[in-house]
Structures are given as structure tokens and as C-alpha cells.
Amino acid sequence: MSAPRPRISDNTRRDLGLAALTAALFLAVTIAFPGFAAPRNLAGLLDDTAILIMLALGQMLVILGRGIDLSIAANLALCGMLAALFNRAFPEAGVAPVFALTLIAGGLLGACNGLLVWKLRLPPIVVTLGTMSIYRGAIYLLSKGAWVNENEMSRDFLAFPRGQFLGLSMLSWLSLAVAATFMVALQRMRAARDLYAAGGNPEAANYSGIDPGRMQFIAYTVCGAIAGVCGYLWVARFAVAYTDIALGFELSVIAACLIGGVAIAGGIGSAAGVVLGCLFIGIIRSSLPLVGISAFWQMFINGAVILVAVLLSARQRVFKRTILEART
């Protein structure tokens, strides 16, 4: 008996399904509000979703390795405050040092999570629940509770994410570049394939010479570095830094991953899926005000979509169950 060769993989089928769903949602909104598909509005949509896309891609790495990063938004806020304070102290330094600072600081914060999970073998949800509070608290200590406002930020600092190129903001371009890098890297880099293996079956990975804890450490570090840079981008975009920025945003990030088809149990997920998941959330978020219903419905719809996505993947598993002996 030779099994039929699947023409497209499960991953591709899942991504295509989500793409169809997102396109349908987009079409529905466009039919109701033709202005929605205007290039300007679409560029705005991408700009609004750019940070979510980058964070969700980072979070995906962590989830692929059977972890979770609840501290991602707190990390973002702390690095955002660092960026703002650095800029206030050295207004003439330009954007490059701010990038380097937030990249390194965020990476270190992520590495703390990773080390606790790897070396002390603590459960990821507990570790990042703890560091989430610690990082938030650190912002307060750093800023003494004060805000850093637009007038305390240098022109370059504020201008970078808003800069326009070919009709899109630099923020949008950055998120597209990160997404493209993830798509290639996750498919082709050996380290990334090891991460999929470690998340899929940590014990088997260990027997294959992969240390699953080390892979988690790397995932947390990369995720943290992305969160750090997003901290700067967030603060510059909204032109304010304070203790509570992006409060609760980690849940939107995790939601985007789940809608994007990342398995919460690890080992399964694609960059394309996550980007689609973010766009799905972005479309709902920007179309609800048009329809004239409250933001509560956005949470409601996100939740419903997550449950439906989980339900569908659970059904797939039921169909796979084969009890009777295969006929020869």
C-alpha cells in the first residue's frame, strides 16, 4: 500500500484557509464601505498593524518551542521608556544608537526569561508572569512614575517610524522586512528547523542532539530583542512614554499567533499564518468604527475566532484517528 502523496502540506492548507477568510472579511467590509479599500486607508491599516506583526512573529518563536512570553508587552514598555529617557539625555545622538540600545536591552530581558526557563526549568507561563510584573515595575523605578512627552523627544526620534517611502511608512516597511526574513529563515535556517523539532517533541529532540532548553533560550532572546525595538517604535509613534503603555497587549499578540495557526502546544506554525492572523485582527479593529459598534465587539470577535480556529484544528485530529487495520 502506498499512501497518496499530499499535494499541499497541512501548513499550507491552513495558511490558505486563513488567507481566504481574511480576504472574505476584507471584501465584506469593502462592499459595505468602498472607501475601506482606498490605498491610503490600506497603508494606514498596515501602519496600525505593523508593531503587532513584529511582536507576534517574535512570540511565535517562543510558542513554537513550547514556551509563552507574557512579558512581551512589559518588555516593550520598559525598552520604550529606556529609549525615551536616552533620547531626552542625548537628543543629538540620532536613531541608530536608540535602535542598538533597545535591541540589546530587549534581548537581555528576553534572555532573562530564557535562562530561567532553560537553566532552572521553570514553567514558561510562571516565569513570564513574574518578569511581566518586574519589567513593569522597573519602568516606574526608572521614570519615577513620570511621563516622557512629545516635547521632550528629538525630531529624528519621532520622525523615523513616520517617514514615508513608496506610499508606506518606515514602520510598515520594517514590519514587512521582518516578516520576509522570518518566512525565509523559519523555512530554511537549520536553527529554526531545530526549534520546530524541539517544540514538536522535546524528548526526541534531546535524543537527536538538540537541547530543547537552549532552543527556548534563543527564542526568548530573539523575541525580547524584537519587543525592545518595538518599544522604541511604539513610543515614537504615539509620541509618549509612561509606565502603562501597551498594557495587556501581550494578549493581542498571543491571540494573533493563535488565529494565525500557531499551535499553543508548540512545534506548529508559519510566519505567513501569523502575518495573516495580525491582518485579520487589524481589519476587524479598523472596520468596527466604520460599522459603528463598540471596541468591545473587537475582543468578542477575536475570542470567537480563536475558539473556532482551535475547534477546527481539534476536528482535524479526530478525522485522523484510524482504528481499523489498513486494508492492503
Next chain:
Amino acid sequence: MHSSLLTLTDIRKSFGGVRALDRASLDLPRGAVTALIGENGAGKSTLVKILSGIYQPDAGEICFDGQAVLISNPQAARVLGIGVVHQECLAFDNLSVAENLFVNAQPATRGFVNWRVLRMQAKAVLRDLDADFDADLPAGRLSIAQKHVMQIARALTHESRVLIFDEPTASLSQRECAELFRIMRALRDAGCALLFISHKFDEIFELANRYAVFRDGVSVSAGRVSEVTNDELISLMVGRPVGQLFPKLATEPGVELLRVETLSRAGEFEDVSFTLRGGEILGVYGLVGAGRTELAQVLFGINAADSGVVTVAAGAELALVPEDRQVQGAVLPFSLAANIALPNLATLAPRGWCSAARESQLARQWIDRLGIKAQGPDQPVHHLSGGNQQKVVIAKWLARNPRVLILDEPTKGIDVGAKAAVHAVTSEFARAGGAVLMISSDLPEILGMSDRVLVMRRGRVRGHFTRAQATSENLLRAASDA
């Protein structure tokens, strides 16, 4: 010519104060299958982990091809050419078969995986093995037998010359075993050194050229399989003569306790009918996938039947000792006492308040009755050997005093001593008037223990034999497609 490819001399390994291996030696010649025999806890798994680079020996020497080597991690084992087919089928269900073969060893340039080469090489290896599945399938879709073939393919992609098979046949059907043995013989003839770990003596005599016996971490004997008998191997392994393996006690069938009529569940089994009387052991034989476990699950109420009638004698309780003791049978992190108490809480804690003292007392009673080897009632079950775990699962149900006991593969993967103990308990239960439905793929066990045998194939009953009619030929013919 039998020159050694891999030699282990005086290997020692301790965990905490416990000595797992003590002066263990093993010799693996090229072009031969060496069977490694020992009870659970004899040190076989530790040895496999040392050879695969998971553990480091405390002392001793490993020589590969005449050179002393250090296997410091799994990568080093792979580079040397030592491949392991693990008992638990360590597969990455989320990855394709092709990627499974090359995990952590993908053909790559500058860190970037070359998928074209990877798929091509995977397909070539699978073709050489006559595998019946495609390299692009997700590994999660494969059967257990196919996953074993995949593990062999994985070893071959790394040009392994030493292949270790750790109880590969534990969950395979007869036909799948034959296929596995064909591949193993081909590897042997190609000059590989094979280490074969198995509890099944018929397989050892069928396949192995040489044997090595471990007892309590020490190698006690080694030699040619042709120069030794079954009984000699058993006494070497246990260190004492073992009593009768199938202590079948003669019983008089009593009243009917269970009647099953035209029971069906879509996709699992159809039109199953039988009766079971007190004092009887009804063996249920068949290949993996014949629908036997699914039948047991319906009888015990885990799943509902689509049609049919099950009649249970008034007041007769059923108990099920499930196939997978680690997942369905015992709660591994719980203590022995807590496991045994679990189905008995209604009696132990009638007002909803648990009493550790009452639970320990019950556990102690069963530790003595079944000869469970444990430090005490508080020891977590995951510290026990497979055989003792199984005894705990049996104890927790027998403590309820059921009249009908359903056993699903009661001795799968447990050593000879524990097997004899499980058989003794089963016989005793039947003699005391209980009825036993014993599902097993172990033919000698079915023949030795059953008063009657039901044979299932593809979800249907294909034969009903009395003890006198039940011969291996009859049962095998009914169970297979012949």
C-alpha cells in the same frame, strides 16, 4: 568472520546511590544480531542511553572499530555511526518524514537547509527499505510500525554501522514484525552490528546469532544463541529457576456474568457477541487494529456503542486494566497509595474526606498481596518498573472487588517475573469465581491462560475456540487474512 565492531568493557554507571550498571561488558560483532536479555531494571535502558550519548559512563571503556572512543552526546554517537531505534518511537509528528530523517543533521549550506537534497536523500533511503509511505507525509500520520521503519531509515541516513533496536516489536503486529525482521536481516548481511533488545524469546531464537544476559547491572553470560535453550536463558536472566509461566488453575464455570449481543460501534467493531461466566478466562486474540481495545472501551463505558445489547449480572461490577498503563492506567506522579485509592474513594472517604492512613493501609495490603516491589505506599508510581506499575493498576481495580475483570494486554513490555505474577493473580481471580476477559497479542499467553478464545479481525469476530481447539495455527489463521 566475527570481528568486533563495538566493544564495551566494565562499564559502570550510578544514579545517586543506585548502581544501574556495574562491570557491564558487551561485544557486538559485525554481521551479527546480538540479543540483549535481562529483566526490567537489569540496566538495558541505561546501556542504550550510554551508547546513544545521553548518559556518560562513570567508568569503563568503549571501543569502536578497535579505537577507544568517547560518546559525549547524541551527535557524537551519530558521527561514529551508532543508530538507535527507540522503543517509544521518538518521532516528530509535526514534521515531514523527510525532515524527521535529518533532524539536526540537515544537508545545508551556511546554515540554510537544502530542501531539494534533503527530500531526494530521504526518498532514496525509504526506497532502499521498501517503505510503504511517502517522504512528504507528516510523521504524525504514520502507524507505529511505519514510525519504526522511519527510525531505521534515520539511522541509515547517517550511515550507521551499529544499530540498536530497543524492544522494537512491543507494539507491532505479526506481519509488521516479519517486515522489521526482514530489514534487520538485510542490515546484518550488509555487515552491520545489530543489538536487539527483546522480552520475547521466540523472536530472539528466530533472529539473533548471539546473546548477552544482564542481571542487576552486571553482564552474567554471553554466547551463541544456537548453544543455549529457552529455559537456560530464563534462569540466567532471573538468576533462579522460574515457576510455571502460565499457572492456569482448573475452574468450574459458574453463573453467567456478562452477555454481549451484536454489539457494534461504527469504524471500530461490528456484530460482536459472546458470553462470559464466573470462573472463566476468555482470551481475545487478534492483530493490532482488530478492534479489541475498542471493544473493551465500550464494555467499560468509555465510549458508547452504536447498537447491540450488553447484559451484566445483577450486582456484578466491571473493571478495566487498560492497555497503556502509563497514560490510561496509573497517574504516574501520584503515590502508590493514591493510585490504588483512586477508584476506591467512595469506600475510603465516604463523607468526602480523604484519610492518608486508610489509603496507606489499603496500599500496604495490596503491596503484600501482589508482591509489588516498592519502598512503600508513598513512593510515586513513576519510580517503579513497568511490571510493578502494572501490578499497581491491577491492584487499584481488584480492591473494588469486581466480578468481571477486563485485561487489555496485561503483560505488554514487562519482564518474566512480573508476567508470572500477573498471570498468577489472574488465575486466582478466576478461581475465586470472577470472570476475566483477557485481550492479548501474546499467543503463548492466550494459549496458556484462556478457557476459551475469541479471535477478532478488522472489527469482527472471526472465530470462537475452546481450550482444546485453540492451537497456534487455528488462532493465527483466524486472526490473519489467510
